[in-house]
Amino acid sequence: KAGVTQTPRYLIKTRGQQVTLSCSPISGHRSVSWYQQTPGQGLQFLFEYFSETQRNKGNFPGRFSGRQFSNSRSEMNVSTLELGDSALYLCASSTVGGGYEQYFGPGTRLTVT
Amino acid sequence: QQQVKQSPQSLIVQKGGISIINCAYENTAFDYFPWYQQFPGKGPALLIAIRPDVSEKKEGRFTISFNKSAKQFSLHIMDSQPGDSATYFCAASSAGSARQLTFGSGTQLTVLP
Numbered sequence: 001k002a003g004v005t006q007t008p009r010y011l012i013k014t015r016g017q018q019v020t021l022s023c024s025p026i027s028g029h030r031s032v033s034w035y036q037q038t039p040g041q042g043l044q045f046l047f048e049y050f051s052e053t054q055r056n057k058g059n060f061p062g063r064f065s066g067r068q069f070s071n072s073r074s075e076m077n078v079s080t081l082e083l084g085d086s087a088l089y090l091c092a093s094s095t096v097g098g099g100y101e102q103y104f105g106p107g108t109r110l111t112v113t
Numbered sequence: 114q115q116q117v118k119q120s121p122q123s124l125i126v127q128k129g130g131i132s133i134i135n136c137a138y139e140n141t142a143f144d145y146f147p148w149y150q151q152f153p154g155k156g157p158a159l160l161i162a163i164r165p166d167v168s169e170k171k172e173g174r175f176t177i178s179f180n181k182s183a184k185q186f187s188l189h190i191m192d193s194q195p196g197d198s199a200t201y202f203c204a205a206s207s208a209g210s211a212r213q214l215t216f217g218s219g220t221q222l223t224v225l226p
Contacts, residue, residue, distance in 0.1 A: 004156075033213065033214075035214075042216055042217075042218050042219060043157070043202065043204075043214075043216040043219075044216075045213040045214060045215070048213060056213050058213065090156050090157070092156075092214075100145060100206075101147075101159060101162070102147075102159070102214060103159060104149075104156035104157045104158070104159075105156050106154075106155055106156045107155075107156050
């Protein structure tokens with residue numbers, strides 16, 4: 001089975017712009033979660049989608065949003081980028097509603113200048 | 114109450130030695146405790162996980178020890194190898210239809226040849 005794929009792998013954006021990141025889960029997995037990883041804050045939960053519905057959201061501002069499509073693929077969007085949004089954004093997929101055996105993709109490295 | 118505290122921050126072990134990483138949690142609702150291994154430039158990879166109804170779980174050279182009363186769990190890597198050099202994260206999540214992983218701050222393990 002192919003693993004979780006994320007595109008693009010690297011991205012450089014300017015402060016104030018917006019960005020969309022994509023995640024394709026493992027085939028058959030219907031839950032997709034997003035995490036932000038930074039040296040200072042570590043791994044932090046952004047949100048989780050299951051059957052196209054956001055079921056849980058972490059403590060991030062409304063500039064961070066996401067969606068899930070009927071084929072379980074997910075996108076996350078960050079609007080009005082700030083320098084502090086520079087991070088590795090990780091997507092994880094699971095067969096159940098998150099938590100149990102989450103499998104991570106390689107991440108998208110976002111740099112905001 | 115959602116925090117997972119991980120120690121040590123860094124660990125240096127000789128080849129063939131035992132690596133031990135500890136985590137502690139406060140939220141008694143947590144019921145799933147995975148460990149992840151992350152290499153530079155890669156996403157976290159699920160190593161091993163445990164639920165609170167067992168005190169120990171072993172998979173190959175990796176063992177989780179779980180102490181429910183102390184709200185602590187640890188990862189033991191037996192016969193540590195240079196290829197084990199990576200960052201290790203403990204995590205925890207709680208039951209419910211929407212689950213999210215709360216991660217520890219990570220341990221940078223270096224195994225010397």
